[in-house]
Amino acid sequence: MGAAVMRTFRLYDFDGNRYNLTSKNHLFFYAVDGLGFEKKSQFQRIEDRFALLDDYIDQGKIVGTIKFWQPNAELQYFNFAQFCQNQPIMMDYNNNYGTYSRRGIITSIKRSDGKGTPLEIEIEFSAATPWFKTISKYNEGTITGGKVYDYTYDYTYSESVINTVSIDSDSYQSSPVRLVIFGEAVNPSWRHYINNVLVSSGKINGTVLDNHRLIIDTTTIPYSIKQFDMLGNVVSDMYQQSDFSTKRFVRFGHGTNTVTFSADNVNILNVGVEAEIEYATI
Incomplete structure (x- = not known):
C-alpha cells in the first residue's frame, strides 16, 4: 500500500505571518469545498448548433469548518479572527505532490458557542486569483x-x-x-x-x-x-x-x-x- 496523502492548509496575512490550519491538538480545517472550478460560458445558437462566444472561470470560493480544541479554544479562535483581519490573505494547499497558493480575503466567519465542546467555525475564503x-x-x-x-x-x-x-x-x-x-x-x-x-x-x-x-x-x-x-x-x-x-x-x-x-x-x-x-x- 502507498503512503497516505496528508493534505495541509496554511494562511498568510498581509505582513507574511503564517497560520497553520492543520495543527495537531490545536485546530483542524476539514469538510473543505471549493477546490474545483466553475466556468461561465455564453453561446450563440445557429440552427441546431451553438457557437461559443465567451468562456471564463468564475471566481472561486473555498468554504470549510475549523475545529478548535479545548481547553484554549476561545483564545485560539480570538487569535485566528484577529489574524484574518490583516487582509488580503494567501492560502497555501499542500497535497504531498506540491504546494499551490491562492490570494483572496476571508469573507465570512460563522461560529458556534463551543462551551464544553470543541469550538467550531465555518469560514469562507473568496479568491482573487486562481491556484x-x-x-x-x-x-x-x-x-x-x-x-x-x-x-x-x-x-x-x-x-x-x-x-x-x-x-x-x-x-x-x-x-x-x-x-x-x-x-x-x-x-x-x-x-x-x-x-x-x-x-x-x-x-x-x-x-x-x-x-x-x-x-x-x-x-x-x-x-x-x-x-x-x-x-x-x-x-x-x-x-x-x-x-x-x-x-x-x-x-x-x-x-x-x-x-x-x-x-x-x-x-x-x-x-x-x-x-x-x-x-x-x-
Whole structure:
C-alpha cells in the first residue's frame, strides 16, 4: 500500500505571518469545498448548433469548518479572527505532490458557542486569483555578490545561455510573471518565446541604476513596470518610458517559455523570471 496523502492548509496575512490550519491538538480545517472550478460560458445558437462566444472561470470560493480544541479554544479562535483581519490573505494547499497558493480575503466567519465542546467555525475564503505554483529562475551572468534579494521563494541559478531564462509550464491557463532586470542597464529590452515562437516583446527607454532592479509585473492588477532599490522601495514608475509599439507585458502559456534580455550598455545582464503558473483546479 502507498503512503497516505496528508493534505495541509496554511494562511498568510498581509505582513507574511503564517497560520497553520492543520495543527495537531490545536485546530483542524476539514469538510473543505471549493477546490474545483466553475466556468461561465455564453453561446450563440445557429440552427441546431451553438457557437461559443465567451468562456471564463468564475471566481472561486473555498468554504470549510475549523475545529478548535479545548481547553484554549476561545483564545485560539480570538487569535485566528484577529489574524484574518490583516487582509488580503494567501492560502497555501499542500497535497504531498506540491504546494499551490491562492490570494483572496476571508469573507465570512460563522461560529458556534463551543462551551464544553470543541469550538467550531465555518469560514469562507473568496479568491482573487486562481491556484498557482511559483517557479523562479535567475541567470546571474558574471555578476556575483553584493545583491539583496527580499523574496519569499527559493531560486534556481541554472541557466547556461547568457541573458536567457526558460521555464516550463504544464498548465493550459495563461499565467502571470515578474521579469527582473538588475542594473546598471541602459534601454533594457526583452523577448518572450513559447516553444521557440516569438509571442511578445518589450523595451524601456531609460536606465536601471546600478544596484537597482526593474520589474515588469503581470502578477498584480494593474500591471506595472517599476524600478526598485536594493531595499525594495519603489524608485520610479517606468511605464511611461516603455515602448508602446510593443506588447511589453508577458504571460506564460503551455510549454517551454523562454525570455531573452538585452541592454545597450552591456553584453551580459543579471536577470530573472518569477512565474506564477496558474491552474483551474488542483
